[in-house]
Amino acid sequence: MKKDILILGIESSCDETSVAVVKNGREVLSCATSTQIDIHKLYGGVVPEIASRNHVMNIDGVYKKALEDAKVTLDDIDAIAVTYGAGLLGALIVGVNFAKALAFATGKPLVAVNHIEGHIAANYIAHKNLKPPFLCLIVSGGHTALVSMQSYTKRKLIGTTTDDAIGEAFDKVARECGLEYPGGPNVQKQAEQGSPKIKFTNMDKEKITDFNFSYSGLKTAVINYIHNSSQRGEEISVPDVCASFQSEAVNQIVSKTMVALKKFDYKKVVLAGGVSANLFLRKTMDEEAKKVGAEIYYPPINLCTDNAAMIASAGYFNFIEGRGIADPKTLVPVSSISLE
Ligand code: KG4
Ligand code: ZN
Numbered sequence: 636m637k638k639d640i641l642i643l644g645i646e647s648s649c650d651e652t653s654v655a656v657v658k659n660g661r662e663v664l665s666c667a668t669s670t671q672i673d674i675h676k677l678y679g680g681v682v683p684e685i686a687s688r689n690h691v692m693n694i695d696g697v698y699k700k701a702l703e704d705a706k707v708t709l710d711d712i713d714a715i716a717v718t719y720g721a722g723l724l725g726a727l728i729v730g731v732n733f734a735k736a737l738a739f740a741t742g743k744p745l746v747a748v749n750h751i752e753g754h755i756a757a758n759y760i761a762h763k764n765l766k767p768p769f770l771c772l773i774v775s776g777g778h779t780a781l782v783s784m785q786s787y788t789k790r791k792l793i794g795t796t797t798d799d800a801i802g803e804a805f806d807k808v809a810r811e812c813g814l815e816y817p818g819g820p821n822v823q824k825q826a827e828q829g830s831p832k833i834k835f836t837n838m839d840k841e842k843i844t845d846f847n848f849s850y851s852g853l854k855t856a857v858i859n860y861i862h863n864s865s866q867r868g869e870e871i872s873v874p875d876v877c878a879s880f881q882s883e884a885v886n887q888i889v890s891k892t893m894v895a896l897k898k899f900d901y902k903k904v905v906l907a908g909g910v911s912a913n914l915f916l917r918k919t920m921d922e923e924a925k926k927v928g929a930e931i932y933y934p935p936i937n938l939c940t941d942n943a944a945m946i947a948s949a950g951y952f953n954f955i956e957g958r959g960i961a962d963p964k965t966l967v968p969v970s971s972i973s974l975e
Contacts, residue, residue, distance in 0.1 A: 642954065643701070643712045643737070644947025645694075647730030648722025648750050649776075650674075650681045652693040653943035656705035656712070660756070660951030661763055665704035666944040669693040676816050680806070687725035694733050701943070709741060716746040716950020718753060719961070720969035721777060727968035738963035746950040747961040749972050750941075751778060754907040756949035757934035757942075759787075765932055770901040772892050773974070774916070775908030776802035779848035779888065780974055781895050784905070787952035792975045793895055794846025801884055802910045804850035808857050808880050812873045822877045823913055829874025831882035833860065838887050843894045853883055885916045893923050905932045912939035 639658050646653040655666035671689050675681045702708060717734035720727060738745035751773055758765055767784040770793075779801040781793040799807070802819060809818025814825065835856035857880050864871045892904060904924065910916065911933050924931045938945060953959035 640713045640951060640955065641707065641711055642746070642947040642950045643709075643715050644748075644943040644945075644950055645698075645715070645717040645730045645734045646750075646753070646941055646943040646946045647690045647694065647726050648718045648720070649726060649941055650686050651941040652690045652697050652730075653941065653946075654694070654698045654701035655943035655947045656701055656707055657760070657944055657947035657951060660948045660955075661759055663760060663944045664707065665701045666942055667697045667700035667704060668942055669697050672817060678816075679810060680816050681723070683723045683725050686723060687729060690726055690729035694729055698733065709737065712743060714744040714746055714950065714954045716748050716947050716954070718750045718946050719747040719966060720972045721750055722968070722970065724968055724970050727970075731966060731968045735963040735966055744954065745961045745963045745966065746954050746959045747966055748946050748949045748953065748959060750946075751775065751907070751972075751974060752949040752953075753945040755784070755905065756952065757938040757945035758905050758907065758932050759948050759952070760944060761934045761938060762932050765905070768901070769903035769905050769932075770892070770896055770899060771905045771907055772888060772911075773907050774801050774888060774910035776800060776806070778908065778974065779850065781846050781892065782974060783899060783901075788956055788958050790975060792973075793899065794848065794891065795974065797847045797849045798851035799849075799854055801848070801850055801888065802908070804854045804880075804884060805910065807854050808877070811858050811861050812876060814873070819910060819913065822881060823915065825874045825877035826881040826915060827874075829872060829876070829878035831875075831878040833875055833879035835860065835879060835883055838883055843891055846891050846895055848887060848891070850884065850887075853880065853887075881913070881915055885913070885919050888916070889919050889923055892920070893927065896927065896929055902928070903930045903932065907934070909940050912936045
């Protein structure tokens with residue numbers, strides 16, 4: 636009988652310190668996470684130096700909890716997978732050094748994982764039979780991209796972020812509206828009470844000629860609208876601003892994804908990244924996919940945001956193909972990595 640493979644995953648790229656144990660890339664035995672949301676809320680966004688210090692304070696306890704919850708010891712682990720980028724360097728370095736120390740001390744293989752690959756792999760945990768090929772829409776704090784997933788580890792970029800990423804735009808609009816960090820979920824909540832009656836851009840009238848994504852025009856239009864209203868002494872309706880922004884932001888990705896589905900002849904779309912938690916995006920994507928008979932996959936909400944289970948899963952698929960194996964003496968974190 637084939638031996639089960641247990642991967643210990645470590646994630647510290649932003650404001651979550653997370654360690655998980657995942658069996659055969661799909662079954663989460665444990666996922667311990669310490670979130671810093673309440674700390675960064677005070678500053679309206681993630682403060683890199685504070686994030687880094689909190690990772691240092693939390694990682695050992697989170698690691699011990701992950702092993703305890705999974706009812707395993709380090710001896711049972713086959714490989715250690717860690718996010719080495721993209722992310723905040725000072726934050727990444729904590730997880731990377733912790734993983735390097737574990738790998739060096741035990742002689743176990745170290746697998747360097749691209750954080751976005753982790754977001755994609757969250758779907759393999761949630762959908763046990765999901766296998767590439769498929770079209771993947773990445774909607775995160777740092778990326779808006781369409782990727783053709785040819786295998787678990789091979790992908791081709793179809794279109795990408797030309798300026799601001801969608802998550803970044805959600806966060807900036809939230810800030811302008813006076814909403815708390817993290818902005819995305821708060822924009823969604825406000826939008827549920829509003830109506831999308833403000834026209835910020837004419838994106839929906841544009842013909843789709845490529846699969847790249849731009850959010851700086853929409854973001855600037857929202858900021859100008861808020862500033863102009865304030866100069867005129869007019870009160871804005873935050874729910875209407877949020878509903879209008881969200882509708883245009885989602886429309887851009889959904890319409891491009893639908894054109895890409897047809898052009899590249901895919902029947903499955905897999906969503907990945909924090910913004911895939913957005914309920915309006917899910918609803919719109921479901922409605923459009925239904926019209927063309929395509930299947931849509933998302934991770935559950937708790938696996939959309941940063942967690943180490945997705946890193947362990949991506950680590951597993953790399954490990955079994957002998958990819959991403961890193962030297963525990965020399966691995967260094969990187970702040971940005973290409974999606975290809
Ligand atoms: O994927 P992620 O961890 O970022 C990167 O890895 O780059 O996602 C974080 C982003 C933030 O911009 C956050 O505001 C956004 O995901 N987000 C949402 C929602 N939940 C999280 N955006 C819109 N609606 C949500 N419900
Ligand atoms: Zn992330």
